[in-house]
Amino acid sequence: MNKSMKILDRVREVYPSLSKSQRLIADSILENWENTAFVSPRELGERLGVSETTVIRFAKTLGYSGFSELREHSQNLIKEKLTPAEKMSATVQKIKSGETTFDRLLTTEVENLKDGISKVSADEFYKAVDLIENAQRVFIAGQGVSEALCKFLEFRFRRMQIDTRPVTVGGKAFYETLLLMKDEDVLFGIGFFRCSQDILRSFDYARKNCIPTIALTHSSVSELALKSEVTLVANRGPVSLLNSLVVPMAILNALVLYIAERDEEKLKALKKLDEIPDIFGFNGKH
Structure with a gap:
């Protein structure tokens, strides 16, 4: 053919x-x-x-x-x-034509969230929790729009005193950080359609060096998923339109909450943040 x-x-x-x-x-x-x-x-x-x-x-x-x-x-x-510009253009055109209203946009997000829940495997979710709980350090890799999700996860993990290393920059610095990974760590990669080659190479490197991997991606058969040990599937809506981060963010938030619920030490770490003024001798004001 x-x-x-x-x-x-x-x-x-x-x-x-x-x-x-x-x-x-x-x-x-x-x-x-x-x-x-x-x-x-x-x-x-x-x-x-x-x-x-x-x-x-x-x-x-x-x-x-x-x-x-x-x-x-x-x-x-x-x-x-479908380039990102074309997706944005198609979404804006729907709004201009009246086909998509503000209410409809929000309704679509809710529908995507409901649909997204059905696509997340509970077994894979719990495997991800176990890997993170048992990891010495968590390396979080993502580029482009995925960097925002990486920053969110890094912020939440650090507040629970989980040793977290973001890997979001490009070029040589990206690969230099990967060289720090050991087999007692875990690589958490976030990548969707048009996943960065840096992220894909990082998973190849992790597999070669027996480092556990978790992928947050749009499909169980995406390029990233096929390289990962554990896959969290996050539906981002129609590929022809500008994709949403609602479902990926909801999955990450659930992951953080579940880890906190399972490990009392993580909750203690969060509570200790309230004691910072007393520990360092100031009243909380700048």
Whole structure:
């Protein structure tokens, strides 16, 4: 198959020859092909009520070697089509046209949060808690918009006296900090669509050196998730629009609260902050 051919054109071309089950997959792609980039064949099959084998066979019918190649092609097309500027433009256009009002924007955030909750694996969440509790230090890596999430997590962890090392700068300094990691530490990486190559390389380095990893990312099959030991999936809304940080922030907040609830020493550390004026001999005023 000519890989430059658009996915939708190829689906329409083979549609008449598809089985009933395969047409369910085809209809899903024709309605929202972008979602194909962020699911596994098992997840797509469960969503549509067909088997994982049917999904894989469908991908082969389109001319791909398997579903992984179809997914990769979808991701590449999105990267070519949807730059951050285009996402912002599309979102602003919806507001200008009246299609999206202030109330609707907030309602969408609530809907994303509800949908996001259903995608977070409780098992993965508790594994993340265990890794952080047992870690000597937590290295938090993220760049771009993810840096804001890193700063939030760093602030909360430091207040609980968790030894935290942010890794958010680019260039040589990024890699110099990674060299400090040991196998008793944990690397917590935050990256979504168009994840930084620095972050991806940091996970390769961690795996090579037996350093536990946790990823906060948009899909269980994202580039970052596939390199991570534990994955927290954070739905950020439609990839064609400016993405929200509501769900990622909610997951991080829940993580912080759960760690504090499980470890009494963490709560004591927070309470000790109230004693700073007495400890250092001032009344709390600058």
